[in-house]
Amino acid sequence: MMTSRPYFFVAFIVLLVGFATNAASAQDKKAQATIKLLIPELPTKTFLKVDGKDVDVAESQDGDRMFITPQLEPGTTYKYKIEAKIVPNNYTEIFRVRNVVVKAGEELTLDLAKKDGKIKDDVRVRWVPTPRALLGICASWQKSARKT
16 A cells, blocks of 8 residues: 555646646747727728728727737737728818737727827818809808898
8 A cells, every 4th residue: 555655646746747837838828919999980981000001890880890919929018009090071081099008818998989188189171162153152142141
């Protein structure tokens, strides 16, 4: 009986070391990070870029999109530049840029649907002159309105 105990003890130690090695290797594995992008809902058009590359948002559901990073090294932080071009109407474009920092395995939500008071948006309004013919019609309406 005494001779089987050392073998049992050695087997237990080997098993314990095996579990510790598996746990350590699981922590060293690469993983993806997920960034949930909240975007304005339809009919507003939204175009997204992540680090300068277009992200398809055509089939947007409930105003959110998912961006999943490639495999990331654990313990390292990664920076991504998220750019949104929001077109609420035919003559206005809102450019909203955010920089995010993620680590492997993290999940992050970034709300691009709302203006951030700390970071200024670049709003561009396209000026379209009123056609002269329309100005003439408006002037005649004003004259007829004064007569009544």
